[in-house]
Amino acid sequence: MSEAASGGESLLFLTDEQLRKGIEAMFFAYRGFTADPDRILDGMDYGRAHHRAIHFIHRSPGTTVNNLLSILGVTKQSLNRVLRTLIDDGLVESRVGRVDKRERHLFLTPKGADLERTLSDAQRARMRAAYRAAGPVAVQGFRQVLEAMMDPDQRRQYQTLKEGGA
Amino acid sequence: MSEAASGGESLLFLTDEQLRKGIEAMFFAYRGFTADPDRILDGMDYGRAHHRAIHFIHRSPGTTVNNLLSILGVTKQSLNRVLRTLIDDGLVESRVGRVDKRERHLFLTPKGADLERTLSDAQRARMRAAYRAAGPVAVQGFRQVLEAMMDPDQRRQYQTLKEGGA
DNA sequence: GAAGTTACGTCAGCCTTGTTGACTTTCCAA
DNA sequence: TTGGAAAGTCAACAAGGCTGACGTAACTTC
16 A cells, blocks of 8 residues: 555554454443443343433434434334333323324433433443543544444434534 | 643543433444444344354354353353354354363354355454544544443453454 | 325234253363 | 363243334325
8 A cells, every 4th residue: 555655654553453453342342331221221121222212312302203213223113112111101201293293202201311311320421431541532533433434324313413412 | 620720621522412422423333333244144044143253253263162151241042042053054163172071162164264254354344444534543542442441351351352363 | 185195003923132040961170 | 989160952031123014193295
């Protein structure tokens, strides 16, 4: 490659060996990433799927079922099972749309917001520790690589969420 | 916090908002991370669990079942089901240990190595594109944050693997 | 106003991949 | 020789994905 010859900055970070380390880092890190919420949910009747639904409803209150579907990337049957229990248990409220009555807008109830806080506090605590240990420059790189790793569709959704919350 | 007051470099990267973005980035990126191998495996009778087993057997040829168990973090019954099909299909070979005949040492057959290559080529291609897009500095930060995010046990295993392959 | 489309919910059934628990066989080591 | 570790296996179950089919209400289009 020309860059390797032209400059001191080589392309050694693109070797298969380096890529493999990145792949394994993703594998192990994701386990850590989900470990704390999983532990909390383990006692309750909920799982990771409930966590995801709660997260994104909290994130975008009033979101429609269809919208949530496309963010989570699952089928409506799969989401419905999860949503059903959350609504029945009084963690999520489903309101019929005003302008389009076919739509259901989803909101967390106070009880749902409580669980959301418990879960995200735990997940953020780990994230915060990792960020603090690695420092702001590393964090920027972390985010850059993750964004580059997403599928275009996913990246668009991520960007939309990112802007909305900024 | 004193650092925020003391220096120009603030701790804004540790705000809940920034942490939430990191959490969502992990969520969407992991989907991309697994998408390509998943697509390949979809046609065959295998799934993500088979991919993981194949990856780590390739990574550490001759590893024992117990060792693989602790790396993958699943029960032996769960791993056994996956391993059973891979052995029956002639992708993995299980050799009785020489010094300790209770142990089984696992190896990929040529056929298994073929599939491993197909899968890891696809996964590395995406990784490489992401690395290239983000650049070496970002990649270093990426790896730092991921390592800091792991549980201590996972980090130890990751480090061991990392050194072994370096 | 009729016909088609969209949003949502639900029933039924299936698959993968994780779990526990119980039990056997094999084999090393004290 | 006996206890315990390693491995394998059977059975049962649960979470959380999936497809397919169907129903209903509401919106859109012709």
